[in-house]
Amino acid sequence: MPPTGPDFRRLFDATLSPLLVLSPDFTIVEVNRAYLAATHTGRAIVGRPIFEVFPDAPSGDSVAELRRSLETVVATGRTDVMALQRYGIPTGDEGTFAERYWSPVNTPVIGADGQVTHIIHRVEDVTEFVRAREIREVNEQLSQANTELDAAGRRLREEQRAKDRFIATLSHELRNPLAAATAATELLALDMPDGHPALSVLERQLGTLVRMSNDLLDGTRAVTGRLELVRERTDLRSVVDSACADIRGLFGHEDRTLDVSLPPGPVLVDGDRLRLAQVLTNLLSNALKYTPPGGHTEVRLTVDEGQVRLTVRDDGIGFDPGQAEDLFGVFMRAAPVGPRSPEGLGLGLAVARTVMELHGGTVSAHSDGPGKGATFTALMPVADTTAPQPPRPLSAVRPPRRHLAILIVEDNTDLAATYRTLLERQGHHVTTVHTGADALTATQADLFDVVLCDLGLPDIDGYTVARGVRARPHGKRIRLIAVSGFSQGTDHALSHTAGFDTHLAKPLPLTDLLDLLEHP
DSSP, X not given: OOOOOOOHHHHHHHOSSOEEEEOTTOBEEEEOHXXXXXXXXXXXXXXXXXXXXXXXXXXXXXXXHHHHHHHHHHHHOSOEEOOOEEEEEEOSSTTOEEEEEEEEEEEEEEOTTSSEEEEEEEEEEOHHHHHHHHHHHHHHHHHHHHHHHHHHHHHHHHXXXXXXXXXXXXXXXXXXXXXXXXXXXXXXXXXXXXXXXXXXXHHXXXXXXXXXXXXXXXXXXXXXXXXXXXXXXXXXXXHHHHHHHHHHHHHHGGGOEEEEEOOSSOOEEEEOHHHHHHHHHHHHHHHHHHSOTTOEEEEEEEEETTEEEEEEEEOSOOOOGGGTXXXXXXXXXXXXXXXXXOSOOSOHHHHHHHHHHHTTOEEEEEOSSTTSOEEEEEEEEOOOTTSOOOOOOOOOOOOOOSSOEEEEEOSOHHHHHHHHHHHHHTTOEEEEESSHHHHHHHTSSSOOSEEEEOSSOSSSOHHHHHHHHHTSTTGGGSEEEEEESOOSHHHHHHHHHHTOSEEEESSOOHHHHHHHHHOO
């Protein structure tokens, strides 16, 4: 029996590529199973015009291209390969389409007379390929964006580090001359026990410069989240009393008054005594700046339901109530900048808010309007007296000495000479050197009880000096005190590691230095 030829209809229907056979007028005359499956249609489409079966979907843009291709095949008798097409397939729900991507080829079937009798329309569903390519392109774009973000982040971090270095250096450079001027003012005060009008001016203006320098450094740390606390059980009543006593003299200028109301007993909080004093000083400085001559400021400390409330109220220029939150922004001021504006950088309130938040508290501002004064309220929790306090390190008890042998290591010759004179006036024996190498030479013998050492020396830094002194056989007996314009938390940690007993920030008031020398 001769071999049986293939059943071309079965072959056509079994072909994996979706196929559609069209007449020259674009009527569907045959379709295979792969095409029906790909397009979610049935054999009912046979005998219908293709553009009736597949009208342009809302998301489609291919009907015009398909018509052009089919017309080209009929007119030329040549195969036409279409570009990648996006075409929506009806989902079965009325008016809804599933967006698909197709790769179509239209091939003519030529009759004996050379005319086109049919068109074989073959398509491949390449939706997954296209989407994979789109995902790959998106991933590449994301990768590129992440690379650019990483580079931008590195630039920002470097700019932040550069700014921090600049602020730290600026603070150090400002504090050296401020320390010398402050010490010189204190020396003049000793020489003029009856006082002098110029001295009060110097004290006020130097105090303002010191606060501005501190605000500049602390404001940077507050913005970057690096303001640090040294917590201990603290009597806030004594903090308020001391801070008000320190600044009361400034309120006496131009007949301003300061009234202080404190509870009769201690007000215990877990906090940083110096930072809490800074909050009140900043609030009082703010009241001082914005209260006219003859103005009045009240400070009130109360305790209510586990909360400490510190209120500073003045009868100064006030502000628009809607401006209250803005006042705590960096470089914000209640009064516009101008020739008659009070001095200041607009950092004090920002620092105060950061300090209070670090203590688990808040600070807020209120005014009834311009010219109606202002009230600043700081809140924080009282100490939990039932919780154990962290142990405090024990220090060796040293008997107070009236006459000490002191070495001052300071490259600012004006400051070194002034400190020397001030301390010699108190009966101490003082030697000054201006380099780290000279300090190491001077401490080779057991001559000094105390070394006051700057950190930013011209040859070797103060940390190296401290390590060298501690390495001596008698080095553990000497009190090492760092006195520097560098006073960030990292500076304190480095000085402690190097062997310093204490780290003090410039400018250092004489009374604080003498108290430290008398009470180790």
